[in-house]
Structure formats: C-alpha cells, structure tokens
Amino acid sequence: MSTAALINLARTRGHQARRVLLTSRILQDEKRVTVVCQSSTSERRTSRFDLDGSGRPATWDSFGIWDNRIDEPILLPPSIKYGKPIPKVSLSHVHCASHIGKRKENEDRFDYAQLTDNVLYFAVYDGHGGVAVAEFCNKHMRKYIQEFLAEEQDMELVLTKAFLEIDKAYQRHAHLSANAFLLNAGTTATVALLRDGIELVVASVGDSRALLCRKGKAMKLTVDHTPERKDEKERIKKCGGFIAWNSLGQPHVNGRLAMTRSIGDLDLKKYGVIAEPETKRVQLQHASDSFLVLTTDGINFMVNSQEICDFVNQCHDPAEAAHVVTEQAMQYGTEDNSTVVVVPFGAWGKYKNSEINFSFTRSFASSGRWA
Template identity: 30%
Template structure:
C-alpha cells in the first residue's frame, strides 16, 4: 500500500465525507499579495451543520477590507446564519467605525444581539459564538470574539492568540453576580446554568440574563514578520494547540489547502464537532 493510499484510508476511518464546504479568494490591491482560503466539515452529531463562515474582500470608500468570520451555532443554525448575513454590515454601518473602531464593533455586537433576541420566535432559542477579523488595507487587523472560536496569528513561526476563550469558570464571578451559576460536573466541561459551555454568545434567550455578548477586541499591525492568520471554531482547538496548528501549515503556501489540511488534522485527532477554518496568508 502506497503512502497516499494509507493516508486516504486514515481519512476514511477518521470520518471524512463529502459534507464539506470550501473556497478561496485574494486581495485586489496590486501592491499586496494576500490570499485566503476556508474549509468546513460537518461533525458526527445528528443535527445539521451549525458552523458558518464569511471570507471576502470588499471595497468600502477608498479602502479595501478583508472580512473574515467563524460563527459556531448551538441549538440550531438560524442564529449563526443570521450573523453571517448581518453582523459585518452592522459593524460597517456604525458611524464611528473608521475613527473608534473598537467602540464601533462592540456597539454593533450589542445591537446585533438585541435584534437576535427580538427575533427569537423566528430564529429559535439557540445561539452562536463568533470570531470576526477585519483587515484594513492589508495593514491593520481588528479581531473580536465572543465564545470559544479562536483567532491565532503566526509571526516568525510563533503562534499568538488574538482572541480570548470565554470559559464559564473564568467568568464565574460575573455570571453569579447576575444570578446565574456555573456547574463543574466530573466528566463534563464547565457550563453556565448547567447548559452552555461558553460564558459569552449571541442569542440564547433563556440564558441571556446570565450571559454577555460583549466581545473581546484587539487591534494589531500587519508587519513584514506576519505570515498568516488562522480563524477556527472549537472543533479544531479542542484537539490542537495554537502552536501545533501553526506548525501544521507552516509550509503550505496555498491558503485553501492549508485550511483544509487543518480540518483534516482535527478529524485525524478524533474531533467530533463541526470544524470550520479560515487561513489568511500575508505574502
């Protein structure tokens, strides 16, 4: 059996299927050579795929914006699908986006969450985590997140996490101050009110009194040492460290192939969750 045949058999055992979505794109700026690729694979749960991505370059005024996001839904796909359609427009429609970007993003997250809660009859009782990244003219990267989807940048071969995993135990005091509680049952992950495994999310109307939708926001410069950015849902991060993910794609120049490789690695490491991944390469 050849090496390729062995790898194909390993992938089959790991659960690879045709239930995936993939794509790629690139910056239109002639002075930049920035490419992106994404790949999603449905997990082994019985429910429909609940991960959604945004990966595109958009001309806004005199600037080019790279818009990238992972939305990881729970208890249904309507909320993450709504976020895919509306969150970036809400952010860019904020009047102070260009001058007070962090404030604008936080305000847009709050407004979007309020709308989701108002549409609970239509969108259901579920919710979604989110990690968003806005690349401004290939020079500035603004990342925001709620939940445990993660953004990791690679600089000189070293992984640096740009987001924060909003874990219930880390925010226990804030949750309890709102009248909620955090369970730590042996064999299970910590959960808000015994239900949700993240302390911040969009939606989740029944838990919202005890949950926050305020994002963590970070603003970094893209310099010559910045090699690539990874955005991924927790289906990847449950089984791979930040540094392991970076090293797995260090020498894969095609961003789409890199994103696909990461999802395949997660499956080989027995991840059972939906897995979605975006890679943005800065050349």
Template identity: 30%
Template structure:
C-alpha cells in the first residue's frame, strides 16, 4: 500500500467515526444497553501553540456480534498529527480483529497496541516520524470496562463521587520508565525549568510512532479492567491539556451536577482554559445513568 493509499483510507474511515473532529468539535450520543442507559459527549479546544490541532478522538456506541460496545479514545499527537489521525481511523478495528478479543480482552488490547505501532513505524515515510499518546476505553455490554494507555492522556472513573484513575501516566522520570529507557541505551534529561524528556526530546516514556526514539521507548500499554456497577457515575477521558491544570477529583467534582454528557465535556475544557492551559485539550465524558 502506498503512502497516498494510507492517507486516503484514513480520511474515509475518519469520516465515519462518531466523535471524529473532521467536521465538528463537539457532539453527543446516547444508547440504552441491556443493563444501563449510557450517554456520551465530547469537546475539543485548540491550544495556544502555532501548529495545527494534534488531538483526535473516538466516541462511539455500536453493536458487534449482538454485544453492545462503547468505544472511546483520546489520541494526542506530537511532532505532527498524522499518527494520531491514523490511530483514530484504525486502532479499534485492529483491536476488534484480535481473535481472543471476547475471551481475553486485556491480552487482545496489548497485542493490538504493539502490532499497530509496528505498522506505524514500518510506514513512517507516509505517516511521518512523529508520534501520539493514546488512552482507549472499551465498554462491553455496559458492564465490563477495559482501559489501555501509552503516554499521559488519562482515564478517570467516578465511583460514589470519588475519582479513580484507570490509566498510568508514563512519565520519563518515573523509576520504572527511567530504568527501561536506560536499559535500552537511552537517557532521561532533567534540565531545570523543563520537564523530564526521553533523550532530551519527548516528555512521555511510551507512545505510538516516534521512530527516531523508539529504540529507547515502548508502545506496550498498561491495561486495567473495571466492573461497572451501581456505584459508577461517569468516566472522563482527556488529553494532558486538561490534566496539567486539574486533579482527578477536581475534574469529577466539576461535572457531578451536570447530567448532559456533552455539556459536561465542554465545561471541563472551558475550565481548563480558564486555568490557563495552553495545550490542545480534548475530552470525552461517559455518563452511566
């Protein structure tokens, strides 16, 4: 497949994804499953940087093999938006193609992340040498929630009003991440006034793409499985443009009285801007009614 074919395929798929930012920056949807009434909405805000918007997302409810699936994801691109765009169009397809998705969802997610990253690296001529963080959440029949992530986009669940982080921030200076980077021959810079960076360049220790740094980095996700029952109220997925200025609990508290999921997502992005966040901000809110 040529580079033009890949880009054309990405555009065609993105146009069909509920929650893509191809034609809108805000939307909402709802669905009634066998066990729960679920609504979802999202909002995106362009940051103060001089480059184009690099955040992409998926917010979608669909039926697959008589199962109700909620597919939610935030992709925060860096050094260009092409990798994040590719992930928006293809990552969930790759996950659902895994033969053991229904029997071992956690394992299927891990394998799909790694194989997708391999494809991105192999096609860096057309997709570029940039990269993207990712946090994905798959809700199965309104009861099982499986969250996977690389990088610092984050998923937070509210249970009885208490925030529970379901993803892992892969910061280069964390002991486990720093040890992994150094074991592969890389280093973590720690310059005063700047955040820690892999080889003095990237501020996350795991990501898709980033071909020039990948020999010192990983694309293996952390995966967490959570049961959704009566004490679950909402799920927030957002890029680090939100989490740089808000704690998990502050985000949950900010929307606990907002019933409409799309309005909740919009309120969170507006609050982050009010708190002087300068980064691109993308946010998804899923409400369990």
C-alpha cells in the first residue's frame, strides 16, 4: 500500500473515531438530562407545584417575579396548602403617593401594615367636610380588623363588621365632642386584606377604588356608591332622602353628598347613607397578577382603570409607579387630592407594553367616574 493511501486511511479512521466519541458523549449527556428531568417531575408531584396542568415543573419564569428588581422568596407553607407556588408579598416593596392638588388641605389618608403573621392590610380613605373621619379611620381601622380577625375566619365578614363598628365609634366620638362640624364630616374607605399571599378580600364604601392587574388588564374590585346606581338611589328614597343635581349635573344625596355610602356623615345616616361595605373576594394567580392598586377619586375621575394598569406596567418599581400615577392625574387636570397605593405581586414586570406612552393628550371620554 502506498504512503498516500496509508495517510488517507489514518485520517478516515481518525474522523470515525472522533464521531464515535462525540456520539458517545451526546448519549451520556442525554441520559443525564433524562435523569434530571425525571427527578424534577418527581419533585413536582411531591410538592404539587404544577401551575397549569402542563406537567412542566414550576420555575420563577413560570410564576414568579418577572422583574428581578423585586425578588421575593416562596412562602412554602401556603404554597403547599394551596398547591401552587406563592411568593412573599413584602411591605418593603409596597409604595404610596399622595398629592394635595389645588385644595387647601389634603383630606386623603392611606395606610398599610402586617396585622397578623399571615394577614396584610392596605387602605385608602378620602375625607370630605374635613379630615376628621379619614384621620379617625386611619388611626383606628387596624385595631377593629385585628379584633374581628381573632374571632372570625371569613375576611369579608371581618371587614363588614369593622366598617360598621368604626362608624359607630366615630358617632360616639363626635357626640362627645364640642365640635359640631364633626357631624357633617365623612370619608370613603377602601380596604384590602391579603392572607397567605393569595387570598385577597376588598371592602369599600364611597368612590375610592381598588383594581387588580391580571394579564395586563384592569380587573375592578370595587363599584362606586353613587346616586346613579338604581339600587342605591332606591334605598335613599325609601329612607326619606332625595337626590338633587348640582350645576355640573352631578347628583348628590339631599343636595350635599356625592356618594350613598360612607363612614361618618352622621346627619345623613337617617336618610339611607350607610357604612356597610360591598366586598369582593379574589384568589390571586401570581403567574398572571401583577399588582393591586388602591386610589382615591382625584385619580379615578381623571385616569381610567386600564390607563392606571398601563402606566404602572411601564414602571421600574412600585415607588416610581405611585409617583407616575399621581403625576399623570395632575397632568390630566385633577384639582382634588390624589392618593395611590401600589402592591406588587408575582407577575410584576411581565406585561409591559412598549406602545404605551406618558402623554398630555388622551381621550377624556373613557375616563372619570364611569371608567
């Protein structure tokens, strides 16, 4: 055999040997991957962390904080209890903003706190006729909720009892005071309780609002209590009250109050203005739910619910989001006090829309009380 032929044979066998070696390594890698995947599947079945029934093990990208600037650990006991991974909602990542607008005094109040080991509290209050009732609620609502949580598991019932009890407490306080103006003061109240990072209950009287951003869309959790609502108007009339419209075409109870439910407003209680809240219960889906937002009407009447979602979704963190929402309301022309509370959830940063721009120009037809 010639020298050239020997060299060619050696090269050919060398290539074949390298291909065999490479194939062997690939097969070994596939076996290792298979073992790892089987192990993950077994672990998933044990922990029941199959979010969508796809059989794929849960990862941070499938359920968790998409924006890694908000990095929360998993709450293991609730995750096991509910059969899905639940990130911790930390109060350190909750942010608020409040602007006085063009009013002489800021009658809005906001609050958030950890009430028990597994229950968080968020609230906004929009006072009218003075700040007395909003301040009273901001100071005492936590206490009443905690008292009822100690004896009642149903958080809707807890909030209903707390609203009614704090209204009675304010009534006692006002009658003991020498200040007659306290009888005509009142406040809206929108309060949210979050248990185990997944059970969300909202209660509200008046026209402050709560909304949940789910898959980038606004999900309203409250309905305004105004005289436009047929059920509310009928209650007012049955109690001997009446509805009168002001020069701007806005209906008011007995010509004075723009809402049909509130805490305080003691002079209108006999005319059907009640403190009993309407409640809403939601189970969070951290793979889809980006945040909870509580707002007062200085924002609600100028920025509609979907606009709030879009603005917040563009923001770096809840602190920036709270600032942006109040600033947009001011740019759109609000003169009222404007307050917002932003609470981030598992899908924070997941539903950003590059087409949204902060702008002075917009459609006012889609904003306001009815948005």
